[in-house]
Amino acid sequence: MTNTEPLPQPKRGSQGGSDTGPRNVALDRQNPDLLSPPATDHGTLPNLKFSMSMAHTRIEQGGWTREVTQRELPIATELAGVDMKLEPGAYRELHWHKQSEWAYVLQGSCRIGAVDQEGRNFLEDVREGDLWFFPQGVPHHIQALGEGVEFLLVFDDGGFSENATFMMSDFFAHTPRSVIAKNFGWSAEQLDRLPEREKYIFSGQVPPPLESDAVVSPTGDVPRTFKHRLLDQEPERFDGGHARVADSTNFAAADKISAALVEIEPGGLRELHWHPTDDEWQYWIKGSGRMGVFASSGMNGTFNYQAGDVGYVPFAYGHYIENTGKEPLVFLEMFRNPKFEDISLSQWMANTPPQVAAETLNLPRETVEAIPKTKARITI
Ligand code: MN
């Protein structure tokens, strides 16, 4: 495909010059605010962007997966993310891990199951726009339904790797057969059927309807459902977009990770704000935009994102997100905190005696008094 747009150049007004190469023009086009940053950018910031499209893909029979963790994006110490696709009937094997798992279904549908420390069970079908949350250590599995499924997983540790989970097949493969025979009372013939190595992602039969698949546990079901239907929530509407927040106040099981699904119209702005206690991990789902990040001490950086990219904001850093494209921008912002929290620059100013901000910013008092006292979150 040839691009007839003029070559982007590292120029700003009369400053800069042309880049005669060598250069990666496709990346320059995707990152205009790195090539020709706003004049307000200054200083050295950590990298705050890594694309799933730059990550190694693990390909298996029945699906694939790739991840962006602290290894790919070193600043991302609090959260890590995995993008996974399963063909119809394929499994993400029975497993557990040290981290809690938050998930968002991007496309298609799957069945998810878990059993907690009391033997209480959970089995549900989820589809596009649904969330799930599995507490740390609780074993679970995922199986694609008839249309297949793609989902995002987010873990509350930047050092997580999807390639280092505790798998049932691996546990069996590395336990002496004599011990397995004693544990289950199985015969030699049954032991011979066991896999010799981990299976991880593998093909399977599409499961029967949920009602006929469910197992009744003598200890009952898990007390708090691990599934949440985010798109059934009425969004908070703003001029220029809307947002749906899911945290422990409306999805009780999700006591380690909170999230907002944000949609911004073309030209709209996720207002200037910051988060008081936690880093922000973003996954960009649709559209494109830019994020400016203020790091104090005169430092500011601007990064461009599109679908499939991961963004990150260290806690307390001021930032905005602007839809710079022609279609709605949809992204997830996530936090390692049971409660979603943000501080709005405008709400702070509007609820401080107006003379204070007026004298700080050399503005007329009436200008400050006109700022709405409620949080805008998104504006245009
Ligand atoms: Mn898992």
Ligand code: MN
């Ligand atoms: Mn934010």
